[in-house]
Amino acid sequence: MGSFKEATAIEAAGPGEFAADLDAQWAVGTKLHGGYLLAVVARAAAELADHPHLTAVSASFPNAPEPGPATVQVELLQTARSLTQLRARLVRDGQPCVEALVTQGTLVDDDPWWTSVTEPEMPAEQDSRRFPSSAPGNTFEVPILDVVETRLDPAVLDAFAAGEPTATGAISTWQRLADGSEWDPLSLLVALDPVPPVSLELGVFGWAPTLQLSAYIRRLPAPGPIRVRLEAGDITGNRMDETAVAWDSSGRVVGQANQFAGVRLPKR
Known part of the structure; x- marks a missing residue:
């Protein structure tokens, strides 16, 4: 069993392009998990960002990729004082599999200024x-x-x-x-x-x-x-x-x- 960091590892493969090796362990049945694929994409996008933390991402999944070699293509859209916005695409065998818009920012661990969200009632x-x-x-x-x-x-x-x-x-x-x-x-x-x-x-x-x-x-x-x-x-x-x-x-x-x-x- 490999670690999450290993399973989402990427390597630079050219300007705005990164190589990944999609891990079959992170799957439901034989289909790779959507959140896992999005994490691979977001890790690549972070390489071009001026801000350290993923804060928002929105994605579509037009094709389900097989495990193995894949490419993530990243485009920088804008860098502002508090955020970086990027577009990223995961491609496997020439097919687009994830299309995402990614926002990077700087997260803290402060208490909320206001919230209406209540914790779920569930066993320990x-x-x-x-x-x-x-x-x-x-x-x-x-x-x-x-x-x-x-x-x-x-x-x-x-x-x-x-x-x-x-x-x-x-x-x-x-x-x-x-x-x-x-x-x-x-x-x-x-x-x-x-x-x-x-x-x-x-x-x-x-x-x-x-x-x-x-x-x-x-x-x-x-x-x-x-x-x-x-x-x-x-x-x-x-x-x-x-x-x-x-x-x-x-x-x-x-x-x-x-x-x-x-x-x-x-x-x-």
């Missing part, structure tokens, strides 16, 4: 159960769950296993990087695209591929695990919206994301 990390990469009844393995330790409320897992999902449209998880490294602005992109998706809690099985995703990193996370609450608002026509909020070990919001994902709905 030690009282939660790890979601395995190969669970009974799964039709495919989820390798990313071996590198991102994800723990859920046992009641949610028991209801899922019994075929009686709670169907609230929300799911909360504890997450840690299995390599022991602490969360940072780039790895939070993985956490904000959580596995399992909300559709599992609704009794809908299978992969939920990310079509579009926007993420906002709010502050530098404190050491330790993070909690992520994921909610769906509406599922129609095999499309699902998901809203994620992540809290660090100090109880402060460190990231938020909205995404539009595909889902295969069962017949009623």
Whole structure:
């Protein structure tokens, strides 16, 4: 098992161009995870930025790349006093796979000036159960769950296993990087695209591929695990919206994301 830093490593390959080696471990089934791909893109974009931290990114995923060699092309759009804005594209075998707009800034770890976001009610990390990469009844393995330790409320897992999902449209998880490294602005992109998706809690099985995703990193996370609450608002026509909020070990919001994902709905 490699580290997140190794899995997202990039090398300069020319002006505004970087080489990456997409890691098959960071996948759901055989498909590379959207948050992981976005982290590779954002790491390359940071190389051309005058500001140190990812603060916002918005991306589309027109093609699902296979693991292996890929290229990230980065264009600097503007540099201002407090931010750098860039455009980045991940290409594999000549096909665009991620198209992103990236904003870099300078994050702090201060308390919020004002917030209306409340922490999720969920069992303590030690009282939660790890979601395995190969669970009974799964039709495919989820390798990313071996590198991102994800723990859920046992009641949610028991209801899922019994075929009686709670169907609230929300799911909360504890997450840690299995390599022991602490969360940072780039790895939070993985956490904000959580596995399992909300559709599992609704009794809908299978992969939920990310079509579009926007993420906002709010502050530098404190050491330790993070909690992520994921909610769906509406599922129609095999499309699902998901809203994620992540809290660090100090109880402060460190990231938020909205995404539009595909889902295969069962017949009623």
